Amino acid sequence: MLLVRLNAFVSFASLLLLPSVVQAQTEEKAGIISGSDIGAMVLALFAVLLLIVVLASLLKRFNLKFQGTSGMKVLSSVSLGAKERLVIVDVGGQKLLLGVTQQRIECLKELSSDINLEGKQEQ
Template sequence: MTPLLLASVAAHGATTEAVFSWWSGLQLVGALIFVLAIFLVLVWVLKRFQPGVTGSSSAILRVVATLPLGTRERLLLVDLQGQQLLLGVSPAGISLLHVLEQPLTPPQRNLPTDFSGWLRQAMERRRKGTWHETPVCEPTAAARRGDSSAPPSAD
């Protein structure tokens, strides 16, 4: 505060109070946490009860396979109550490309769908000793030239 302002405050007998106290700071943080908690609960409720997103096989409409063609274009194979439709999706819209007479079944792969499953499968393969079934690295340039595999000396 400037000396002139201090003199006028002292002359009027007023005291200066703290503009920001610890209690008001705690109230602010508490309100922020409360608003964020409500937001997260609403997001969870909307995701949980959104129709058709459950991923169950009893859903009326489900995506069987997808093939990205570009950054914004893709092909979708959609199952609609046993009838499969091939759809083209682009920024311009969605187009029906073909209706399949015989439903296709995607090949079953033993790949895990999430990272934790992939990690568990990789750790089991490592424990069994089948981690490197195929060579993963190419021969080095020195081996291709016919040089010895010993590292160069520091002479």
């Protein structure tokens, strides 16, 4: 009976002391951060930021646009004002001249499919 009580007391005492032991160990480990660890973290951060900037500049330089395979393509676009544009789009082999404003988009003309677009074009 005494052995059972002693065992229960030791178990209870270990449960009370366990959080303080764990906290002491984590504080001991957390206090050890060397300058090389911080330097490595900063270097990795700059490497990731540099990678983002390089990829963004490549996308901009090569004019890569992620368009779906919906069968629609913007062939050309001309700005007429701050928020007005004329846009030529190809929809399923049919070319349309669209007037685009802030409030609406209107089909102005259906163009012939053999029309030749000169100058700068969006692809």
